[in-house]
Amino acid sequence: MTQELLYNIASIGLFGIGLYGLIVAPHIVRKILAINIMSMGVFMLLVASASNVNGTPDPVLHAMVLTGIVVAIAGTAMALFLAGKIHTLGQASDKDDH
Amino acid sequence: MFQTPEFQDNNHADELPVVSKILCAIAVGILSLGLIVVLMVTDNPPSSLPALVQGQLTQSGVQNPVTAVLLNFRSYDTLLEIAVLLIVAVAMLPNSQDSRLVSVVTNAQVNPVLEAVLRWLIPMIIVMAGYLLWTGASLPGGAFQSGALLASAGVLVQLSGRLQFCFTSTIAKLLLTIGLITFMIVGVGVATTTGVILQYPTQLAAPLILLIESAATLSIAAILLLLYNSLATQTVDISSASAKQPSTSNKSPAPNETLQSTTGEPAS
């Protein structure tokens, strides 16, 4: 078992755990955590494929994953902001129903 | 499946029934096993891109291949990435009308230990961020790492309670947009010399990359700090709720506390 195969299996494992957590989790912040875990799995797959080149590792895949990390935090921040707004508006409209 | 540690129970009314959870687990497990089998069976043919990058590295102006790819060979992707960050920042701009970027909080609940540590730590973080930016040309580093470090410094400053950031002032808007503006000006400006947008002339590549990275560092730091700031200072707009002041980011995490606090007081 090479290092690349081991990290490939780990990345698919992370993706599967994240996918199960995304479907099953009741709370919206847990779903956001699960999406982040899935994206960590995808990045790990990309970097594991990049590390097998003789000599220096593949820089194009590293740059792609770096872009991916930054866009993932932007998406997470937006999702958390929307979750807070949903929570606030849900409470407000529940109070209006009384 | 595995033994979860004992925690306080929570409201199970919204969870899926156990049968659905087991079916989901089986489906996800079959999918994962299928993907692992596919990965083991396919070979990974060696890609020609690393050799191409190594061949053109001397003409790119930097020695670090990742920086060369990010800011020279695939600079369009980085331009669009900064644009995506700016779009998210615009979506999360706060509503306040304060016109100062950094303001001193009155009646501050200062965390004295954190403030004392920060007097030493913040200058070191700024120097470290500048070092990461400068050394990104030849060693691991670059604009994103440096910008994230500066944003973490801003988060620490806001956590100490003494200062508060507000990103609706003019200088804040300048900081947020300078990365994208510089990148676009450089990208279009080099088109007048070389004829292609974002293709730097070879002798000017290194200073142009440093200029773009510096502006991008400021911009990324401002955007990430804005993301944290607007999440940490949200107000509750329910008119019939008791008056709530904007919660500053003083976090007092009680480790055994769940979301089940029925009143506003933290459970002991």
Next chain:
Amino acid sequence: MDFDLFIDSCLVIGILTLACLCLATKNLFTAIILFVSLGLLVTIAWVRLNAPDLAIAEAAIGAGLTGALLLATWRQLRVEPANNDADTPNKSGDENVPNP
């Protein structure tokens, strides 16, 4: 087995265990803290995979700033008084508590 492979398998077992625990705990605060630790272990994985730029970026952005954002949201969702009744259907589906 080779020593490098042994280190890598310990790291992978740690990462998968943390991911399972993160999504299985009942306390949301614990899940957030486990997610930050998962980010730090993934940082070490990037170092093992010869990607130092990614390691610096993941440590600063993935573990540090994402943890700060999650904790800020956790506080926001926790501090508001639970004004819903127990049998009112929630629009957000979060763990809101029935008022005693």
